[in-house]
Amino acid sequence: DAGVIQSPRHEVTEMGQEVTLRCKPISGHNSLFWYRQTMMRGLELLIYFNNNVPIDDSGMPEDRFSAKMPNASFSTLKIQPSEPRDSAVYFCASSWREGGLSYFGPGTRLTVT
Amino acid sequence: EDQVTQSPEALRLQEGESSSLNCSYTVSGLRGLFWYRQDPGKGPEFLFTLYSAGEEKEKERLKATLTKKESFLHITAPKPEDSATYLCAVQEVDSSYKLIFGSGTRLLVRP
Numbered sequence: 659d660a661g662v663i664q665s666p667r668h669e670v671t672e673m674g675q676e677v678t679l680r681c682k683p684i685s686g687h688n689s690l691f692w693y694r695q696t697m698m699r700g701l702e703l704l705i706y707f708n709n710n711v712p713i714d715d716s717g718m719p720e721d722r723f724s725a726k727m728p729n730a731s732f733s734t735l736k737i738q739p740s741e742p743r744d745s746a747v748y749f750c751a752s753s754w755r756e757g758g759l760s761y762f763g764p765g766t767r768l769t770v771t
Numbered sequence: 772e773d774q775v776t777q778s779p780e781a782l783r784l785q786e787g788e789s790s791s792l793n794c795s796y797t798v799s800g801l802r803g804l805f806w807y808r809q810d811p812g813k814g815p816e817f818l819f820t821l822y823s824a825g826e827e828k829e830k831e832r833l834k835a836t837l838t839k840k841e842s843f844l845h846i847t848a849p850k851p852e853d854s855a856t857y858l859c860a861v862q863e864v865d866s867s868y869k870l871i872f873g874s875g876t877r878l879l880v881r882p
Contacts (some may be wrong), residue, residue: 764812
């Protein structure tokens with residue numbers, strides 16, 4: 659298996675632009691997580707999907723952030739409009755069941771100038 | 772408020788010099804404690820899960836232990852390839868999915 663796939667790996671954008679991060683979970687996994695990692699706050703859970711349904715979005719920082727999971731093999735995290743403080747590494751992770759071991763993708767490093 | 776604290780923030784060791792990393796936690800009830808390794812530019816990679824006080828897990832030069840308040844990751848005779856950031860995360864008993872991560876310990880093993 660290729661593991662969790664994320665794209666792009668690096669994204670540089672200007673403040674105010676829309677940013678879309680993409681994730682393909684491991685086949686057969688029914689739980690998907692989006693995390694954000696910064697030096698100041700470490701790894702934080704943004705949103706959790708189970709069977710393509712958002713279960714917990716309490717970690718989404720603002721309405722500028724939105725996430726979708728249209729099917730079991732694809733999820734997006736969108737930031738609109740982006741701000742410099744959104745600069746971070748965004749990780750997607752998946753597990754084969756709720757409470758199961760999470761496998762992380764390689765991350766997307768986002769820089770907003 | 773629930774908290775996961777890792778110490779030290781950074782650790783430099785000579786190859787072969789054994790040491791321990793600490794993860795202390797305060798949660799209302801522990802479902803599980805997880806150790807991950809993270810290399811630069813990569814996502815966290817799972818190492819161990821511990822569920823109850825007294826439990827121990829080993830993998831090559833690493834051994835993780837758990838008490839009611841903290842976990843230790845013991846590194847015996849480390850090698851340069853053990854250099855990485857080690858992350859600890861806890862899962863509360865009333866959450867079947869949420870991991871609360873510590874800030875990590877950056878380990879550098881010099882040859």
